[in-house]
Amino acid sequence: MRAIKADQAAQLRLLDLQSVDSALAQLDHRRRTLPQHAEIARLRADRAAVAADLVAADTIVSDLEREQAKAESDLEPVRERLIRNRKRIADGTVPDPKALSAMVDEVEHLKKRIGDLEDAELEVMEQLESATAARALLLTRTGELDTQLAELERRRDQQLAQLDNAAGDKRAERDAIAPSIPAALLALYDKSVLSHGGVGAAELRQRRCTGCQLEVNAADLRAFKAAAEDEVLRCEECSRILIRTAQSGL
Numbered sequence: 200m201r202a203i204k205a206d207q208a209a210q211l212r213l214l215d216l217q218s219v220d221s222a223l224a225q226l227d228h229r230r231r232t233l234p235q236h237a238e239i240a241r242l243r244a245d246r247a248a249v250a251a252d253l254v255a256a257d258t259i260v261s262d263l264e265r266e267q268a269k270a271e272s273d274l275e276p277v278r279e280r281l282i283r284n285r286k287r288i289a290d291g292t293v294p295d296p297k298a299l300s301a302m303v304d305e306v307e308h309l310k311k312r313i314g315d316l317e318d319a320e321l322e323v324m325e326q327l328e329s330a331t332a333a334r335a336l337l338l339t340r341t342g343e344l345d346t347q348l349a350e351l352e353r354r355r356d357q358q359l360a361q362l363d364n365a366a367g368d369k370r371a372e373r374d375a376i377a378p379s380i381p382a383a384l385l386a387l388y389d390k391s392v393l394s395h396g397g398v399g400a401a402e403l404r405q406r407r408c409t410g411c412q413l414e415v416n417a418a419d420l421r422a423f424k425a426a427a428e429d430e431v432l433r434c435e436e437c438s439r440i441l442i443r444t445a446q447s448g449l
């Protein structure tokens with residue numbers, strides 16, 4: 200590998216660029232790992248479950264309403280017939296005693312039938328009442344979840360806006376630094392960033408590569424000491440671009 204050359208100032212600027220890029224990566228990481236993301240996902244799952252329960256509760260309520268309407272419409276002709284029969288008995292308009300006796304029997308039968316139908320209707324009404332109450336609870340829960348979600352989303356958006364602002368500032372810094380670094384060094388750095396988890400250039404500090412944290416061995420140290428100032432060094436351990444500073448200990 201032929202060594203790239205770049206004057207010392209440009210090499211130091213590369214450390215500044217690395218610091219800005221690390222800050223940008225950190226901001227991006229914070230953007231993706233905001234605690235609100237997980238909380239919002241959990242609340243949305245809850246909200247979806249409650250919505251499904253609500254659909255089921257609506258179905259139960261409307262089925263029971265239909266049942267109640269049916270019970271009421273079943274009762275109507277029986278009640279009318281009872282009224283009619285009672286009126287005819289009271290009027291004395293039934294001609295013969297046999298027919299009158301049959302009608303009195305029917306009145307008893309109709310009263311019993313009405314009682315049975317009313318009992319059935321009452322049972323449906325009780326079921327409808329508790330189904331309506333259950334649905335009301337779900338509606339309340341939906342409202343609560345919506346409120347919580349809106350608040351969380353507001354806080355998330357606030358955080359995102361702050362992070363975006365900070366990232367905008369960092370990108371402006373980057374745009375100011377990048378032009379002062381020679382293209383070849385920048386290209387090497389970009390490649391190194393990609394293959395080294397975001398850290399392409401590291402300071403040689405106290406004889407240690409701050410990229411991989413390993414101490415430079417004696418032989419490499421001698422080679423680094425002997426290298427020209429404008430020679431771009433690479434860490435022998437991690438192959439990151441290694442930048443010499445006053446703290447390098449050379």
Ligand SMILES: [Zn+2]
Nearest residue numbers: 408411434437
């Ligand atoms: Zn290293």
